[in-house]
Amino acid sequence: MNKKQPIGVFDSGVGGLSVLRHLQAQLPAEQFIYLADQGHVPYGSRSAQEIIQFSQGITQFFIQLNVKAIVIACNTASAAALSLLRQQFTLPFVGMEPAVKPAAQQTQSGKVGILATGGTFASARYARLTAQYAQGVSVWEDPCVGLVPEIEAGRLDSPTVHQILQQALTPMLVAGVDTVVLGCTHYPFVLPVVEGILGTAVPIIDPAPAVARQTGVVLRQHNLLADGSQSGGVRFITTGAAEPYAWQVERLLGLSGVGVETAVWHGHQLSVGW
Ligand code: DGL
Numbered sequence: 001m002n003k004k005q006p007i008g009v010f011d012s013g014v015g016g017l018s019v020l021r022h023l024q025a026q027l028p029a030e031q032f033i034y035l036a037d038q039g040h041v042p043y044g045s046r047s048a049q050e051i052i053q054f055s056q057g058i059t060q061f062f063i064q065l066n067v068k069a070i071v072i073a074c075n076t077a078s079a080a081a082l083s084l085l086r087q088q089f090t091l092p093f094v095g096m097e098p099a100v101k102p103a104a105q106q107t108q109s110g111k112v113g114i115l116a117t118g119g120t121f122a123s124a125r126y127a128r129l130t131a132q133y134a135q136g137v138s139v140w141e142d143p144c145v146g147l148v149p150e151i152e153a154g155r156l157d158s159p160t161v162h163q164i165l166q167q168a169l170t171p172m173l174v175a176g177v178d179t180v181v182l183g184c185t186h187y188p189f190v191l192p193v194v195e196g197i198l199g200t201a202v203p204i205i206d207p208a209p210a211v212a213r214q215t216g217v218v219l220r221q222h223n224l225l226a227d228g229s230q231s232g233g234v235r236f237i238t239t240g241a242a243e244p245y246a247w248q249v250e251r252l253l254g255l256s257g258v259g260v261e262t263a264v265w266h267g268h269q270l271s272v273g274w
Helices: 017-026 048-064 075-088 100-106 118-122 124-133 147-152 159-175 187-198 208-221 242-253
Strands: 007-011 031-036 069-072 111-115 138-142 179-182 233-238 260-266 269-272
Touching: 007 017, 007 048, 017 031, 017 187, 017 208, 017 242, 031 048, 048 069, 048 075, 048 118, 048 269, 069 075, 069 208, 075 118, 075 124, 100 111, 100 124, 100 179, 111 159, 118 124, 138 159, 147 159, 147 187, 159 187, 179 187, 233 242, 242 260
Parallel strands: 007 031, 007 069, 031 233, 111 138, 111 179, 233 260
Antiparallel strands: 260 269
């Protein structure tokens, strides 16, 4: 492993771009490869076993592309696969989890709301997290069914998005929740709608900046932090269709003229092109 190698970042789709933007801001000399597994999105309604297989295939693919570390920019994949991947592969992984701990620390009412996928809520990792950090705190959960497909389709302000979030957040507000966690990396892209419903009095926690900081810490620990002798950049790859992906990347990251590549699943293995 050396400092010049890229960092692999993956999500089921475009959600992890909300993490990538913080990674790029905090680690500007790093080269990233961002893989959106849009051939399988959404992960949130799939079994843990399936998500483990996808995550293993993506890890092997990234190793072929010579990455030095992997950031799982997906709460659902981290919940299902992170601990197993760490056992099976030697390169460093950074994962995500809903920010239950900071929410439990900062709530005044003792009531917090978590928006995440059904897969994340059903995981043993999430159960451990709430058992450990949310004792004495009431946790209101909502899986926001249908929200990830809307965001994947580029509909960030549609009536469906408003309806899903209204249904999720209104009972939380009525119950007196005073802190809300975005526990899925897609959701920061509908932050204006969430803010419109919650108003300014309810803080919203997006763990992406902390994940980017943690990535820097892990790279430094392994002596793998890029030293500035190279310029940073991103290679964008999707297992779905190239054209809508390029459009989404440009729109969500405020870029233009982005080139994207496709990767194809053959059983549990992933390879570039077709
Ligand atoms: N963005 C993902 C997460 O953070 C997964 C969304 C999905 O594919 O359901 O959980």
